[in-house]
Amino acid sequence: MKNIFLYLxxxxxxxxxxxxxxxxxxxxxxSGEDEIFSYPPKLLPETFNFSNYKKVLxxxxxxxxxxxxxxxxxxxTIGIVLSSSLAAFAFATLEFKxxxxxxILVISTMxxxxxxxxxxxxxxxxxxxxxxxxKPLWVPSFFGSAYFIFLLRQFFKSIPKELFEAAKIDGCSIFQIFYKIYFPLAKPAVITVVILQFMSAWGDFFGPLIYLQSEEKYTLVLGLNAFRGMYYTSWHYLMAATCMVTIPSLIVFALGQKHIIGGITITGMKS
Structure with missing residues (x-):
């Protein structure tokens, strides 16, 4: 009965x-505002008018x-994965003064x-x-993210130290140990970083608003805001544009949600 109520x-x-x-x-x-604002409201349209998407384009x-x-x-996303994983590997495995x-200083920047x-x-x-x-919207990613460094570092700490020592004995360099052993084993955490960074960058509005001025440089989110200002009364067109912007991030999240849960769960809080 407890599970039944939980699922309900x-x-x-x-x-x-x-x-x-x-x-x-x-x-x-x-097809138009008469159908959109009809009373009582209807969830399904009378006819599926896919031409709205063509008109928006x-x-x-x-x-x-x-x-x-x-x-x-x-x-x-590439920059975040490369820089954060390398920094996290160093913090997790290397001994230096x-x-x-x-x-702690890196984490405090959060x-x-x-x-x-x-x-x-x-x-x-x-x-x-x-x-x-x-450039301002992707170059800083190649300098890492404190949150993702922390996330990956915790995962790397959960990998047995014996693997690192065995690889050193076999003659592997530090970088070989990273990309041949640690990086493949960190697949759940890496996929988590990829998905979270993808959704953050794809849906970013404030950054493009600050740094982009020409319309040909706009991102989808910034373009959607401009479109809303011009066609705010054409709700069927506005919703079609919103769907085109939203669907990619929903698909990525749906495909990778189990990796997000698994990556964060496995990461734990090992110090």
Whole structure:
């Protein structure tokens, strides 16, 4: 009986959380505002009007926005995985003076609000001539993330130290130990980092809003905001555009959710 009530509660909560997405998708297929605001409300459209998506693609250069979002998301994800995994491996396995103090310093940066460093970063990128380019949105990823360094470091700490020692005896270099032993074994944690970074970069609005000025440099999220300002009364078009922006991140999350749970669970709190 306990499990029955638990599953009933989970099903109810799932319906509550999925309803906005169902309504968004349903509205994107409706023919106009008369059908959208009909009373009583109808979840399913009378006719599935997929031409709304074609019309949205004609109204705005979504393919250009998609390319920009893909570049930023892809490069930032690669940068985060490479830099954070290397730093985490060093903190987990290598012995050097001040290692633990340096790790605490890295972790402490998580307490610094993003907006505190926003103006210095903007001035720096302006001096470099990177304003109105995609570089400010992906280059910093190659310098690591404190949260992901912590996450991967905890996972690396759970790998038996004997593997590291055995590889050294067999003549492996430090980098060979990393990419032949530790990195493959950390697959659940790495996939977790990839998914979380993908969703963060794909849905980022504030960064592109600050650094991008030309329309041809817009990301999908920034383009959606501009589209909302121009076509806010055409709810079927707006919902179609929102679906195109939202669906990729939902697919990535659905495919990798078990890895997120597994990666964070296995990571534990080993020090």
């Amino acid at each position: 509660a989970l099903i109810l909560l799932s319906i509550i959380f999925i309803m906005p997405f169902m309504w968004m998708f349903s509205t994107s297929l409706k 004609e109204l705005f250069p979504w393919l250009t926005f998609l390319k920009n979002s893909a570049i930023i998301t892809g490069l930032s 001040g290692r633990d103090k340096l790790f 307490m610094v609000p993003y907006y505190t460093t926003l103006i210095p970063q903007y001035i720096l990128f302006s001096k470099l001539g990177w304003i109105d380019t995609l």
